[in-house]
Amino acid sequence: DTVPAYLDVETVTTPQGSCTTTGGSGAPTTVSCALGTVPVGTTVTVVIRARVQVELAGTTVINTATAGSDVTPTPVTDTAPLTIRPATDLSIVKTTSVEVAQQGDAVSWTVTASNDGGASATNLQIVDRLPVAVDAASVVATPSSGGSCTRTNSTVSCVWSGATAASATRSVTITASLASVVSAADRLAINNARVFAVTDDFDPSNNTAFATTRITPFADLEAAANGPGIVAPGETATLSFTALNNGPTDAVAATMIVTIPAGLSVEAVPSGCTASGATITCALGDLVNGASATIDIEVRSASTPVPTSRDTEVVVASNTADPIPENDVDLTPLATTAAPTIDSVTPGSGPESGGTEVTVDGTNLTTETTVEIGGVPCEPVIFVTTSQLICTTGPQDPGVFDVVVTTADGQTATLVGGFTYIETPDVKPSFTG
Known part of the structure; x- marks a missing residue:
């Protein structure tokens, strides 16, 4: 034979x-x-x-x-x-714009099919099955010349009708956005593509290609620090620190690090936290999307007033990537203020009906200082400088009364007998005749 x-x-x-x-x-x-x-x-x-x-x-x-x-x-x-019917050898190659991406990122794939055989391929078709991590509604497929594409759910099909000559190529670029939330099981996104034709393919082993994108979850942690702003010498204040997970996924093994400035000492280390010098580290565990954790730390100020504020810093972090690191840090100022004093109150008297604008001169006055005359508020209080306030007296019985100023941290100063309320005389009508 x-x-x-x-x-x-x-x-x-x-x-x-x-x-x-x-x-x-x-x-x-x-x-x-x-x-x-x-x-x-x-x-x-x-x-x-x-x-x-x-x-x-x-x-x-x-x-x-x-x-x-x-x-x-x-x-x-x-x-x-x-x-022997006409036959060809189609092959396909697929590439991705990024191998590692975050949820919600834009990704593109380029799929190229080649006719490596000796005959033309009739009605060449590329079918691309997108992974579930892709937002199917965002998909845009752009074929090379002569092609047309359709999408059904997460499958893109592109056809070049007629002949694709030997050694010719056809390609399609697919752009899409990753889903805003991708489950852990779907974060290794494998995108498969396959090439077909009506013409027989004598080597189908090279008709499939894939590209892989690893999706890294992220969680936007935000730090917040709050406190009273001022504290009396030798007294305590409570500072509050919060870690908020703005999502979209869980913040795994979240931590909070608080740095206490000089001039403040920690009264007690909160539960779940450890101290090393002036640094307090707190393990917050996993914070799900939208969850927050708050740590309160009581500090004691130095016995000597500090002329400027001291900032306590908080930094939050987790094992999950954070897309906005700028909001991972926050500060809360705390000043140890000196006790106020009152030197004078001008004028020193006014009618019992009130309404007298008085000027209080002294030292260490603040924007949140209150004034009372005989227990009656003198308000509104206008802060002029740290040595001067202006307020308006309220109604009071006639007599001599102490003037008391109180700062926001509870420190007070008293000017004994500093203001006199004057009785308003009765004006009775007189008759002649």
């Missing part, structure tokens, strides 16, 4: 005798079988299995077989035509 060139013989099977092959590799292959004795009326079938090479695509070849024996005067010959 003479097997035409480019039909590579893979196996020869015979029920009796043995067969040998010669030639091949681009030339005809001769299969010779010694079958021994074949009795009258019996048949011996030899099966030759061959693989068609691309060079024969679209052609018809003739296979010729000859049988003879020692007693056969003339060998017999028969032929069988074999028509």
Whole structure:
């Protein structure tokens, strides 16, 4: 049996005798079988299995077989035509714009299909199945010239009708946004694409490609620090620190680090926190999206007034990536103020009905200082400087009263007998006649 060139013989099977092959590799292959004795009326079938090479695509070849024996005067010959349909070798390559991305990021993929065979590929099609981490509604597919694309749910199909010539390529660029929240099971996003054609493909093993994007979750932690702003010398104040998870995912193993400035000492380390010098570290655990954790720390001020505020800093962090690190830090100022004093109150008297605008001169006065005369508020209080306030007296019984100023941290100063309320005389009508 003479097997035409480019039909590579893979196996020869015979029920009796043995067969040998010669030639091949681009030339005809001769299969010779010694079958021994074949009795009258019996048949011996030899099966030759061959693989068609691309060079024969679209052609018809003739296979010729000859049988003879020692007693056969003339060998017999028969032929069988074999028509090989056009075939090609399509391949596909896929790339991604980013290999690591965050939830909500924009990502693009480029899919390129090549016709590596010797024949044209009819109606080439690329099918891309997007991973569930992709927001399907955001998908935009842009094919190369001559192509058209449609999307069904998370599957993009692009077709180039007609022929794609040998050595030609077709491509599509797919852009999309990742979902704003991606579950842990879907954060390794594998995007698969496959190429097809109506024309036979003699090597389908290279018709599939994939690209992987690893999605890193993130959680926006926000720090907040609050306190009274001032504290009397040697007294205590409570500072409050909060870590808020703005999402969109859980903040894993969140921590809070508070740095206490000089001039303040910690009264007690809160539960769940440890202290090292002036640094307090608190383990907050996992904070789910929208959750917060607050730590209150009581501090005691130095016994000596500090002329400027001291800032206590808080820093929050977690094992989850934070997209806005700028809001991970906050400060709360705390000043140790000196006790106020009153030097004078001008004028020193006014009517019992009130309404007298008085000027209080002294030291260490603040914007939140209050004034009372005989227990009656003198208000509103207008802060002029740290040594002067202005307020308006309220109604009071006639008499001499102490003037008391109180700062926001509770420190007071008293000017004994500092203001006199004057009785308003009765004005009675007189008659003549």
